[in-house]
Amino acid sequence: MNKISDEQLKQLVEAAIFVADHPLSIKKLHATVLTDFDVSNAQLTSVLNEIELDYAPRGIQLVQVASGYRFQSNSGLGPLLSRLWQETVPKYSRAMLETLSLIAYRQPITRGEIEEIRGVAVSSQIVKNLSERDWIKIVGHKEVPGRPALYATTDAFLNYFALSSLSELPSAEEFEGEHEDSLQASLKIIDDPEQENQADQNASNENGAIEDAGEDITENEASQQDNDNLQPPTQSVH
Amino acid sequence: MNKISDEQLKQLVEAAIFVADHPLSIKKLHATVLTDFDVSNAQLTSVLNEIELDYAPRGIQLVQVASGYRFQSNSGLGPLLSRLWQETVPKYSRAMLETLSLIAYRQPITRGEIEEIRGVAVSSQIVKNLSERDWIKIVGHKEVPGRPALYATTDAFLNYFALSSLSELPSAEEFEGEHEDSLQASLKIIDDPEQENQADQNASNENGAIEDAGEDITENEASQQDNDNLQPPTQSVH
Amino acid sequence: MSETKATTQTEPTPLTQQQPLALAFVNGEALIEKPEDLYIPPDALEVILETFEGPLDLLLYLIRKQKFDIAELPVLQVTKQYMKYVETMAEVKLELAGEYLVMAAMLAEIKSRILLPKLKEVDDDENDPRAELIRRLQEYEKIKLAAERLDEAPRLERDFQIAHACPSDNVQPIKHMPQVTLKELAFAFADAIKRAQAFKDHKISKEVLSTRARMSMLMQILNPKTFTSLTELVDLSEGPAGVVVTFIAILELVKENLVVLEQAQPYANLHVKLGGYEQN
Numbered sequence: 001m002n003k004i005s006d007e008q009l010k011q012l013v014e015a016a017i018f019v020a021d022h023p024l025s026i027k028k029l030h031a032t033v034l035t036d037f038d039v040s041n042a043q044l045t046s047v048l049n050e051i052e053l054d055y056a057p058r059g060i061q062l063v064q065v066a067s068g069y070r071f072q073s074n075s076g077l078g079p080l081l082s083r084l085w086q087e088t089v090p091k092y093s094r095a096m097l098e099t100l101s102l103i104a105y106r107q108p109i110t111r112g113e114i115e116e117i118r119g120v121a122v123s124s125q126i127v128k129n130l131s132e133r134d135w136i137k138i139v140g141h142k143e144v145p146g147r148p149a150l151y152a153t154t155d156a157f158l159n160y161f162a163l164s165s166l167s168e169l170p171s172a173e174e175f176e177g178e179h180e181d182s183l184q185a186s187l188k189i190i191d192d193p194e195q196e197n198q199a200d201q202n203a204s205n206e207n208g209a210i211e212d213a214g215e216d217i218t219e220n221e222a223s224q225q226d227n228d229n230l231q232p233p234t235q236s237v238h
Numbered sequence: 239m240n241k242i243s244d245e246q247l248k249q250l251v252e253a254a255i256f257v258a259d260h261p262l263s264i265k266k267l268h269a270t271v272l273t274d275f276d277v278s279n280a281q282l283t284s285v286l287n288e289i290e291l292d293y294a295p296r297g298i299q300l301v302q303v304a305s306g307y308r309f310q311s312n313s314g315l316g317p318l319l320s321r322l323w324q325e326t327v328p329k330y331s332r333a334m335l336e337t338l339s340l341i342a343y344r345q346p347i348t349r350g351e352i353e354e355i356r357g358v359a360v361s362s363q364i365v366k367n368l369s370e371r372d373w374i375k376i377v378g379h380k381e382v383p384g385r386p387a388l389y390a391t392t393d394a395f396l397n398y399f400a401l402s403s404l405s406e407l408p409s410a411e412e413f414e415g416e417h418e419d420s421l422q423a424s425l426k427i428i429d430d431p432e433q434e435n436q437a438d439q440n441a442s443n444e445n446g447a448i449e450d451a452g453e454d455i456t457e458n459e460a461s462q463q464d465n466d467n468l469q470p471p472t473q474s475v476h
Numbered sequence: 477m478s479e480t481k482a483t484t485q486t487e488p489t490p491l492t493q494q495q496p497l498a499l500a501f502v503n504g505e506a507l508i509e510k511p512e513d514l515y516i517p518p519d520a521l522e523v524i525l526e527t528f529e530g531p532l533d534l535l536l537y538l539i540r541k542q543k544f545d546i547a548e549l550p551v552l553q554v555t556k557q558y559m560k561y562v563e564t565m566a567e568v569k570l571e572l573a574g575e576y577l578v579m580a581a582m583l584a585e586i587k588s589r590i591l592l593p594k595l596k597e598v599d600d601d602e603n604d605p606r607a608e609l610i611r612r613l614q615e616y617e618k619i620k621l622a623a624e625r626l627d628e629a630p631r632l633e634r635d636f637q638i639a640h641a642c643p644s645d646n647v648q649p650i651k652h653m654p655q656v657t658l659k660e661l662a663f664a665f666a667d668a669i670k671r672a673q674a675f676k677d678h679k680i681s682k683e684v685l686s687t688r689a690r691m692s693m694l695m696q697i698l699n700p701k702t703f704t705s706l707t708e709l710v711d712l713s714e715g716p717a718g719v720v721v722t723f724i725a726i727l728e729l730v731k732e733n734l735v736v737l738e739q740a741q742p743y744a745n746l747h748v749k750l751g752g753y754e755q756n
Contacts, residue, residue: 011296011312011315012297012315014298015297015298016318018297018637018639018640018641019311019319019322019637021322032321032322033322035321058249058252059249059250059252059253059254060252060253060257070641070642071640071641071642072641073253073257073641073642073643074253075645075646077250077253078645078648080271081250081254081257081271081643082647082648082649083270083271083273083650084257084259085650086270086650087649087651087652088652089653089654090654094664098665098667098668100656100664101664101665104665105665117668117669117672118671118672119672133653145692145696160656161661163658169658169661169662171662172663174662175663253641256640256641257640257641257642257643298639308639309639309640310632310636310637310638311639312636313630313635315636316630316635319637327633328633332529332623336620339623339626340619342622343619355616355619356530356532356616357530357531357532357575357612358529358531358575359575398631399626399629399630400630408622
């Protein structure tokens with residue numbers, strides 16, 4: 001058994017609690033990091049108390065939980081620390097948007113009815129996600145065999161879209177102009193016969209293949225990226 | 239933008255670094271826990287310096303590694319703290335360390351270039367292991383026949399060795415001095431054929447017994463053909 | 477080999493002679509140290525060779541062992557010793573020998589150039605292969621030392637661990653939900669309705685064979701007590717499409733945990749009854 005100074009003991013115990021995967025009990029401390037040292041329980045407890053006091057004014061605290069000691073952030077900092085874990089939920093799928101729109105425009109509606117209109121099954125995940133976002137809820141059951149749930153939108157749904165009532169839901173026609181514009185813009189390149197021909201010619205000249213304008217652009221971009229990839233390594237070194 | 243006192247800032251930054259899953263850079267701190275606060279980089283750096291000093295006498299310390307700040311246990315406590323885990327610490331082979339060193343010091347480098355310097359083939363297993371540990375990555379391809387991959391080290395490599403940048407690796411020039419040889423002086427001696435012959439004669443005459451013992455064994459056990467293959471054109475010299 | 481054999485024949489030396497002698501001259505001074513590694517039993521050699529990282533490493537070892545300068549590269553002595561290792565290596569570990577043999581050839585060539593005055597004059601300054609070997613040895617030694625240094629450097633796991641604190645219970649990940657506009661919603665609705673109408677316009681007996689309707693029908697045929705054979709549920713008069721719809725409807729019901737599907741053994745008939753699988 002070796003001797004260890006109070007200062008060294010404090011450092012060792014503190015570091016052990018910080019690096020361990022689980023809370024450390026006094027017993028576990030004795031069995032692991034202190035196994036070679038002659039340390040009494042009283043000595044260890046006093047060191048733990050000292051550490052606890054040291055951290056009192058800091059952003060983390062030494063706390064004792066059922067299985068032992070661990071360090072934990074101040075709960076007052078919880079809401080701010082939550083920002084360390086941010087997750088972006090992917091954009092909603094077409095199936096999700098159509099399901100939501102059918103519930104909004106045709107409520108109350110059963111899952112079967114949605115499936116009938118869409119012609120495909122509605123996945124449970126979609127219903128779950130929309131419920132979790134608090135945009136839809138079950139408002140009753142249809143009195144047909146199986147008594148399927150009837151879905152409707154919530155106030156949270158109205159609030160999100162800044163609607164005061166469902167009657168304010170717009171029809172697609174109200175956006176019709178915009179819709180066409182955006183469609184036209186995206187089709188423009190392909191619709192322009194001259195440009196397409198030119199691209200075609202370029203493609204055939206360069207590699208004898210017939211490619212449309214879209215593919216040509218992609219190819220240029222791809223090779224550009226390749227070149228870029230070669231450059232940075234030397235820079236990132238320093 | 240809200241105001242935050244230096245004391246609160248210190249608590250928040252400290253707790254954030256302690257609870258985060260990865261090292262936190264100043265940029266990341268701004269983008270997460272500090273997003274609502276009006277904190278200058280100078281203020282943040284000064285708080286980080288304060289925290290560093292606070293922990294100087296303790297069992298853990300604040301360090302800056304490639305991807306940001308983290309707390310880690312004092313290196314001196316390593317052997318004691320390793321008792322917290324059953325598994326033994328991985329050891330790395332010379333082949334792996336030499337390959338890694340070459341990638342670290344000569345990046346970006348191809349496998350062929352590594353093999354040329356080491357004088358032996360680099361096993362795929364080593365490259366695979368280093369890639370799986372996320373210590374090396376392909377950063378491009380060399381524009382020579384076969385377009386071999388160019389390897390470089392990653393931030394994860396620097397983090398593992400608690401380095402904040404490659405410039406913290408001991409400079410390669412340091413190794414040159416370790417066996418300081420005067421190339422000039424030595425070339426002069428070697429260029430003197432008399433001395434070289436003399437040395438050779440000494441070696442073959444006076445050391446003949448031991449050498450012969452070795453040769454005999456070799457000759458007995460290896461086929462004559464093998465020996466011929468090994469035979470350099472020197473035999474005609476004597 | 478025959479080189480040494482010739483020496484042995486002209487000057488036979490007893491095998492027992494082992495007193496320390498000047499083996500080489502370094503910077504004009506005789507080096508008196510017996511390289512004890514000159515003779516190694518082949519068994520031990522195999523083990524030792526595995527510790528070398530290749531011909532450059534072996535060469536470096538031979539040079540350093542005798543306290544030579546790399547830059548002096550005592551080609552004659554080193555070549556002899558190197559050959560011994562390589563020969564033994566060829567016996568015990570043939571597949572290793574390739575790289576070592578290339579080096580052996582290079583050493584032999586350098587040696588011949590040193591010893592042949594004619595060749596030496598021609599070659600002199602430019603293109604001295606010894607210079608190239610010295611450069612490679614120095615370069616390799618640098619990396620060897622760098623690797624040793626890296627191995628000694630403090631590192632995670634062995635020398636230090638990351639210090640962590642648990643987030644307090646009220647730390648919850650923040651989810652950024654996707655944004656949806658009224659326009660997207662309106663168009664999604666319009667698209668769904670348009671498609672539904674397109675289906676209707678194209679009539680389609682598929683409507684007759686809707687999976688949902690078939691699911692409801694099956695729910696009424698089946699009972700929770702006894703299993704019904706799959707063959708009883710299929711109406712062959714509906715043709716292949718009907719069989720497919722029935723089968724999909726059953727799978728759909730299984731998915732929704734409304735029926736239980738059982739099979740006694742592979743390829744045996746399937747049986748269905750109302751009820752759900754234990755949720756775990």
